[in-house]
Amino acid sequence: MDLRLHGHGRFRRWLGARFGQDEAWGDRLWRRIVHATGAAVLLYYLVPDHFFVIVPKAEVLLAALAAALILEVLRHAAGLELPTIRPYEEHRIASFVFYAIALAGAILLFPLPIAVASVLGTALVDPIAGGLRESEGARRLYPAVPFAAYTGLAFVGLGLIGGWPIPLALPLALLAAAVGLAAEYPKIPWVDDDLAMTFVPALVLFGLGTLALHLPS
Numbered sequence: 001m002d003l004r005l006h007g008h009g010r011f012r013r014w015l016g017a018r019f020g021q022d023e024a025w026g027d028r029l030w031r032r033i034v035h036a037t038g039a040a041v042l043l044y045y046l047v048p049d050h051f052f053v054i055v056p057k058a059e060v061l062l063a064a065l066a067a068a069l070i071l072e073v074l075r076h077a078a079g080l081e082l083p084t085i086r087p088y089e090e091h092r093i094a095s096f097v098f099y100a101i102a103l104a105g106a107i108l109l110f111p112l113p114i115a116v117a118s119v120l121g122t123a124l125v126d127p128i129a130g131g132l133r134e135s136e137g138a139r140r141l142y143p144a145v146p147f148a149a150y151t152g153l154a155f156v157g158l159g160l161i162g163g164w165p166i167p168l169a170l171p172l173a174l175l176a177a178a179v180g181l182a183a184e185y186p187k188i189p190w191v192d193d194d195l196a197m198t199f200v201p202a203l204v205l206f207g208l209g210t211l212a213l214h215l216p217s
Contacts, residue, residue: 064100072096106202
């Protein structure tokens with residue numbers, strides 16, 4: 001039985017062709033677009049606690065995570081074919097599972113400012129970093145552009161949304177950018193960079209924030 005949730009690359013071929021490129025290019029672009037939409041998980045904070053009436057919103061988030069895990073189980077146990085699965089993911093946990101764990105964990109385990117900083121950093125900066133490294137012409141912009149982008153996004157979370165004092169928020173945003181890019185760069189076969197790029201800066205920020213601002217531990 002053919003179990004698949006894709007159209008044999010038709011959309012990715014179409015997407016690549018719109019930019020004068022091939023399916024592989026369209027595949028990379030589509031993965032980066034989907035990756036960036038992970039930032040939408042931050043809408044969690046705008047949803048009232050009882051928006052879903054009888055189900056707390058935290059349980060809805062966990063249900064979404066469970067759905068990702070079920071898809072992964074079906075991929076390995078029943079041969080379910082999913083789009084944008086790369087060859088090295090075929091016999092390991094797929095990147096989207098690590099990403100789902102990272103996003104849900106950031107929201108549920110860390111205070112709002114840190115969650116915003118780490119989620120935006122992973123969702124938006126990781127695609128930028130990957131794109132720059134793959135392009136011969138743009139490679140010289142790495143790591144300066146991703147570092148600047150991560151710093152700005154982290155400052156939005158810590159300083160603007162979290163209200164942390166600027167003399168604290170700005171250095172910590174710079175530190176989070178450095179730690180986040182350092183966590184993203186190594187390619188370890190069994191640990192995805194999405195998980196490391198989210199949790200490592202979040203843990204650093206939480207530890208230092210706890211010391212500086214007496215955040216609840």
